[in-house]
Amino acid sequence: MATSTAAPVLSAEEQARLVESSKRLAAFQAVKDYLRPEYTRIGIGSGSTVVYVVEAIAALGPEITSRMCFYPTGSQSEELIEAAGLNLQYISKLPSGQQLDVAFDGADEVDDDLNLIKGGGGCLWQEKIVATSAKQFVCVADFRKLSPRLGTNWKKGIPIEVLPMAAPRVLDELVRMGSINPRIRSGLPGKAGALVTDNGLWIIDAPFAPLLHARDQPSRSGEPGVWTVEELADRLIKIPGVAEIGLFYGKNGLEVTSGAQKPVAAYFGMADGTVQIKTPAIA
Numbered sequence: 001m002a003t004s005t006a007a008p009v010l011s012a013e014e015q016a017r018l019v020e021s022s023k024r025l026a027a028f029q030a031v032k033d034y035l036r037p038e039y040t041r042i043g044i045g046s047g048s049t050v051v052y053v054v055e056a057i058a059a060l061g062p063e064i065t066s067r068m069c070f071y072p073t074g075s076q077s078e079e080l081i082e083a084a085g086l087n088l089q090y091i092s093k094l095p096s097g098q099q100l101d102v103a104f105d106g107a108d109e110v111d112d113d114l115n116l117i118k119g120g121g122g123c124l125w126q127e128k129i130v131a132t133s134a135k136q137f138v139c140v141a142d143f144r145k146l147s148p149r150l151g152t153n154w155k156k157g158i159p160i161e162v163l164p165m166a167a168p169r170v171l172d173e174l175v176r177m178g179s180i181n182p183r184i185r186s187g188l189p190g191k192a193g194a195l196v197t198d199n200g201l202w203i204i205d206a207p208f209a210p211l212l213h214a215r216d217q218p219s220r221s222g223e224p225g226v227w228t229v230e231e232l233a234d235r236l237i238k239i240p241g242v243a244e245i246g247l248f249y250g251k252n253g254l255e256v257t258s259g260a261q262k263p264v265a266a267y268f269g270m271a272d273g274t275v276q277i278k279t280p281a282i283a
């Protein structure tokens with residue numbers, strides 16, 4: 001008799017539990033691999049996955065963590081650091097010319113080349129500053145975030161942090177660029193109006209067709225609204241009124257010693273209980 005190999009259908013609750021345990025697995029593995037006891041300056045990103053990063057760090061105990069300072073990317077991670085009893089420090093106090101040893105953060109989607117979409121939870125500008133201030137930026141995520149091309153799984157759009165007075169002009173420009181129904185993100189349910197970021201700005205979510213890599217371009221050139229990651233990012237950041245964009249792209253952390261937006265490694269907790277680690281391909 002033939003046996004079925006189909007994956008079991010999970011209830012919504014079981015699926016949610018699986019996602020949480022995947023995030024936790026990835027976080028503990030990433031901290032084990034990248035947080036060395038001699039490090040003193042650690043960046044802590046935002047979102048639900050980073051909660052487990054902080055849990056993994058706190059589990060190392062004060063004999064290791066008390067020598068370290070932790071740099072948040074916004075109000076949520078600031079609270080996480082304090083609640084875990086870790087030493088809080090601010091990136092504004094990091095002297096010029098110095099770097100964090102490592103920064104950990106989540107992502108909404110990660111493509112084949114380790115480009116990221118970030119900002120689904122409303123944090124991206126401070127995250128980019130902290131990630132690019134670190135010698136090593138490590139991304140931690142669950143299996144839902146793995147994707148060949150950005151915009152394949154994450155359909156809500158590229159988060160773009162904008163000056164509120166410029167939002168209508170930015171929306172117009174996004175439509176001209178082929179974004180499909182870009183929108184100003186609303187605040188929490190029950191709160192009227194736009195979501196206000198930690199920087200007092202708004203977020204526009206701009207959906208685009210899945211973003212290509214430069215190597216894909218010849219086959220799609222000329223199609224309206226079809227962009228490579230780099231072309232789109234370079235155009236978006238130049239729109240007047242845009243403060244920062246939720247695309248993390250460009251050189252990776254193995255190619256440059258500072259300022260990389262792309263991670264040196266991305267950890268994914270998988271549904272089968274394993275952790276998949278992606279690192280940049282060396283050209």
Ligand SMILES: O=C[C@H](O)[C@H](O)[C@H](O)COP(=O)(O)O
Pocket residue numbers: 045046047048049050105106107108117118119120121122123124127
């Ligand atoms: O705005 C939030 C940040 O960019 C998060 O790192 C990102 O949205 C991933 O969040 P989560 O770990 O909750 O999926």
